[in-house]
Structure formats: structure tokens, C-alpha cells
Amino acid sequence: MNKLRAAAGLLACVMCAAGILYAEGRWFAAALPLAAWLIIGSALAPASPELEAERSIQPPMPRSGEETHVVLKVRNRGQRIDLLHLRDGFPGGASLLDGTGAWRGSLESGASVELRYSLSFPRGDHTFASLATLAESPLWACSTSASVPCLGRVTVPPAIVKAPAIVAGPAAVRPFAGVSGARRPGEGSEFHGTRDYVPGDRLRSLNWRAGALWGKSV
Numbered sequence: 312m313n314k315l316r317a318a319a320g321l322l323a324c325v326m327c328a329a330g331i332l333y334a335e336g337r338w339f340a341a342a343l344p345l346a347a348w349l350i351i352g353s354a355l356a357p358a359s360p361e362l363e364a365e366r367s368i369q370p371p372m373p374r375s376g377e378e379t380h381v382v383l384k385v386r387n388r389g390q391r392i393d394l395l396h397l398r399d400g401f402p403g404g405a406s407l408l409d410g411t412g413a414w415r416g417s418l419e420s421g422a423s424v425e426l427r428y429s430l431s432f433p434r435g436d437h438t439f440a441s442l443a444t445l446a447e448s449p450l451w452a453c454s455t456s457a458s459v460p461c462l463g464r465v466t467v468p469p470a471i472v473k474a475p476a477i478v479a480g481p482a483a484v485r486p487f488a489g490v491s492g493a494r495r496p497g498e499g500s501e502f503h504g505t506r507d508y509v510p511g512d513r514l515r516s517l518n519w520r521a522g523a524l525w526g527k528s529v
Contacts, residue, residue, distance in 0.1 A: 315452040362386065387419065
């Protein structure tokens with residue numbers, strides 16, 4: 312019961328109490344129209360609206376902060392609704408860029424209405440809630456609320472980060488940390504051991520000290 316019907320019911324009760332207190336029938340006569348309006352309005356309250364909703368989201372996988380267009384089409388499968396309120400629920404974190412997710416007006420049987428708006432989403436998985444509806448009868452000041460299932464999902468993937476360039480130099484290709492003082496790249500290997508000389512080996516690779524110490528060519 313809305314505030315208007317509550318006020319009318321309270322006023323009718325006060326008039327009936329005054330009629331009993333003062334024993335005057337005019338108080339009951341004044342309360343009779345209000346009581347009749349309340350009783351008839353309760354009997355003629357609008358039934359739960361028979362609505363179906365269809366949601367379209369483009370693109371379904373936008374980038375973070377990219378404009379996403381949502382079209383919500385609502386069709387009346389039941390009787391004519393004198394005054395209908397529609398309000399779409401936005402996912403948490405979504406920001407409205409354009410349009411509105413609410414609508415108000417009368418809707419004939421078999422007619423449809425479209426809600427168009429644009430949102431932006433942060434990174435993550437976002438799910439739309441069901442559509443909230445409220446059918447009102449202005450003459451009798453009564454209403455019926457319901458929710459229409461109309462799920463939708465938007466997935467915003469992480470931003471693609473460009474990999475850094477790999478520099479193969481003395482400061483990068485070595486087994487220990489720190490800054491190298493070499494001015495040009497070396498062979499990129501550590502000392503492993505000695506072996507006999509093989510024709511074609513570079514002279515700078517010969518271990519002269521080991522050869523002098525052990526008396527053999529290396």
C-alpha cells in the first residue's frame with residue numbers, strides 16, 4: 312500500500328471514530344466514499360505484469376574503459392498496463408556514459424519498448440541483474456512490483472602489455488648480478504677446463520701458464 316492509500320485509510324478510520332464518539336451519522340457518511348475507494352482499489356489492483364526481456368551487449372568483451380552499448384527490449388505479453396516503471400540494474404563498477412536504464416509510460420498488450428544506453432567497465436567479469444518492474448493503477452493508487460530475469464555478462468580482459476626488448480650484451484648475458492664494466496660483449500661462457508690444442512683454435516684461447524706449469528701443450 313502506498314502513502315496515498317495509507318492516508319485515505321487513516322482518514323476513514325478517524326471519521327468512523329468521530330461518528331462513534333459524537334454519535335452522528337454524517338461522519339460515517341463521509342468515511343463511506345473513502346472506504347469504498349480503498350476496497351474497490353484493492354480488488355482492481357493490477358496483476359503482476361507479464362513481461363519478457365531480451366538484452367543485447369556490444370561488444371561482449373570490451374577493453375577496460377571502452378564504451379559498451381546495451382540494448383534492452385521489453386515486450387508486454389499480458390494485458391494493457393496503465394503506468395509501467397522499468398529500471399535496469401547495472402553491475403558494480405560500471406559507469407554510465409550515455410542514455411538511461413529507466414523508462415516510464417503505458418504499454419499496450421503485445422507492444423514493446425527499448426532501453427538504450429552505454430556503459431564502461433573496469434577489468435573483470437560483470438553480470439547484469441534482472442529487470443525491476445512496477446505496474447501502477449493511477450485511478451486506484453495501487454501498484455504491483457516484479458522482477459523480470461534478463462541476465463547479461465561482460466568480460467573485460469587484462470590489458471595487453473608489450474614485452475620489453477631483450478638486450479644480449481655484457482650487462483645481460485652472464486651468470487651473476489651487477490653491472491658489467493666490459494665495453495663490448497664477450498664470448499658469453501665461463502671457464503670449464505683445459506684440453507689438448509686442436510688446429511683451428513684461437514691463439515688467445517691457449518692457456519700458456521698451464522702449459523708452462525705442466526710441461527704439456529694445452
